[in-house]
Amino acid sequence: MRNWFLIATSAALLTAAGVAMAQAPQAPAAARPAAASAYRAPRTSDGKPNLNGVWQAITEANWDIEAHSAAPSPIKELGATGAMPAGAGIVEGGSIPYLPEALKKKKENQANRLKLDPEVKCYLPGVPRAVYQPYPFQIIQSTKHIMMLHTFAGAVRTVYMSDQTEAPADSWMGWSNGKWEGESLVVDTKGFNDQSWFDRAGNFHSDALHVVERFTPRSADTLNYEATIEDSKTFSRPWKISLPLYRRVEPNAMIMEFRCVEFVEDLLYGHLKKQPASK
């Protein structure tokens, strides 16, 4: 409880700090792992850093991975509950290096978000969005496979630590091959389709997306998460995001069903409902 209060307080402070630091070329120092290199994680039985656990990002990135101010709800009825909180951003250097055409598309996406955001439709969130959506996810780690099991839409990612192959087909969650580099789990993911977004602000990618993530333990209950994002059809150069992940330390922490298909059926298919016969 105390932990959460602290985290919530620091998140609020970070948000406030973000406004002041929005002009700075680097992400706020507090979001960076201060002593990541010094920490040595407990080991699993097969001698690897133990990443098993239920993890969750505490960030406003799912609204917009770039620094942004608070904004009202796009749906009047939701009032303050649907409003967007301000965020300091998780993009290193502050902004995403879009190619000019791609930037235009991003703005269109943002303007038509309710119609276009795959999250609204309960579609698989893709990578890296699945990691920083505001829901817990669980890592189950074996020698050959590391599973990342997400709450949202029950998204699943298998990280192949052995029997690695190229992506057999394009997919929402991509095809992930992993390796250990010191304390870090490094996950290389390709084979994406062009359907998922990075956030609710319309930030997007093409099927040329290539994500390299590093999960590095920074204390018993926190990981540092970094991802390098490359997509030559959309961006002028590779760019990087970073944020901490927090362990859900409560003893009854578990991933629960969020089978959201059921929640969006009226939205997606309601217009195809039989109309009562006119008499």
Next chain:
Amino acid sequence: MRHRTLVSALIVSVVIAIAMAATSSVSGQSAPLEKPRAVAKAVPTGKPYTPPKTPDGQPDLQGFWTNSTYVPLERPNGVTKEFYNKEEAEAAMKRSAEREAEQTEPGTTADVHYDFTQFGLDRSQSTFATSLRTSQIYDPPDGKVPPLTAEGQKRQQERAAARKQAGGQYDDVKNMPIGSRCIIMGGAGPPLQNAGYNANYQIVQGAGYVMILTEMIHDARIIPIDNRPAPPSGVRQWTGISRGHYEGNTLVVETTNFNGKNPFRNGSENMKVTERFTRIADDAIEYKFTIDDPATWTKSFSADLPLVKTDGPIFEFACHETNFGIANILAGAREDDKKAAEQKKKPSSN
């Protein structure tokens, strides 16, 4: 029909199926009775088998498995024994395979949609478990789901009445089968059931957990084996909430807290499913389950549905994301409504 619409909903599955067929060394598409590559020793051989252990000491159940089988859940009428002999089992399997193969005959209705052999939807094309069992259910000894209690009958009638009240199957997406809607498919369970095609699972064991991924709609069950307290009664889920423990080399998983929206055989939300996973060979897991639901059946019942090793990996099954089928089916039904309304108007306007 249900199968048909389900299939048409799942464009992505075709991609998976093609890939599966490619890895399944299909030697001839017109020969549905190719020998299965892996055969589960569902009948105990008496030979002791010691399963390998994971690094943290759990009996190792990891890998890619399938429960594809021709053995029905309930014993066919007229069959009075628990096990066939080898010839009878082969004949029964052949009959089932031929029934399935009929769907691919040119000129049949089914053929309009799919060539089952082409898309790997025919069980005979991939690994499946053979067994001498005449039915998956072995207890009660007649191989049938026990009779319903009065409460169970009443619930069934109420559910049927509610369905009728809701209108035709194509009136509203909510009236359509849960699988077609990409919410959950039969194979996920619990209990695990033979899904007909893509009946594939991946088991991964990490410290304190067993994860069972069902290929169909990427359904992952996360089973804690750390003796944590029973789940809170206020949370109910489609797949229930599971707790696991080991009894010797057997993983025992008890699941409760179902939401009652997808009840196994019309059971109640208070059903308890007990599953027992025992590795009995490098390429086979004995999988038995028991259903306890006194609100529905006069007694509990148990079944045996072996898992046999199959080739990985499992690909992403993005069902909902490409569910064009359901929109097209509903749009077609509305078009029919419109035509019917116009037809109705015609005579009165004349």
